[in-house]
Amino acid sequence: MDCTPRSNLATYSGLFDHVRRLFAATPVARRRRYGPGRFSFNVAEGRCPTCEGEGFVMVELLFLPSVYAPCSSCQGSRYNAQTLEIEWRGKNVAQVLAMTVEEACEFFAGEENVMRSLSVLREIGVGYLRLGQPATELSGGEAQRIKLATELQRAQRGNTLYILDEPTSGLHPADADRLMRQLQGLVDAGNTVLVVEHDIRSIAQTDWVIDLGPGAGENGGRIIATGTPVEVSKAKSSRTAPYLGALFNKVVAAK
């Protein structure tokens, strides 16, 4: 992933290519001969010339460290006024980048190509992120899930090994379950998904568990138990077992 303020959720999920094409296809854009490139803040013709599409400018202060301030020419929108005159369903491209994934799902309803990317992003639990959210502002977990979303949109060949490091960290349980369903989809397509995880609910949903321990860091690294989640929940020496066991008992009790 290109991790600079020049890349954002919309650009590296592939979503922005479709959005820019929609803007270029509007009657006004066509009359003015604006192509999809015009709606990228990385291309000179469409972006704000003052901040060169950064959205902010560096202000040098006497005796103090320089600070970044929103660009006064474009008010931080990154685009020049002519580009912002082009609207699709009443919004310009900067207003679209300010939308969250959830908001964009409503706004782009019916636009198949855009919706395909958006619904995967929503499924992996990042519906609250803005489309223009710079890559540098994302947490490790978010960046990992977005990479996964990009992967999920690709045609599945069924021969890929995915390795994920605590993909559910920071997720609400309902979103963790959605993510697990997406991962199960990859497995159903014939791929292998290997997840490093501490979340018991996620561990309980896997096909096979390798319990490493007994402690953390230097005190761990040995295989304590392997098997299906139910088998590992019965392993005597495993510290994970009682937690898994409690979860399964709760599920049985609920039924």
Ligand SMILES: [Zn+2]
């Ligand atoms: Zn500017």
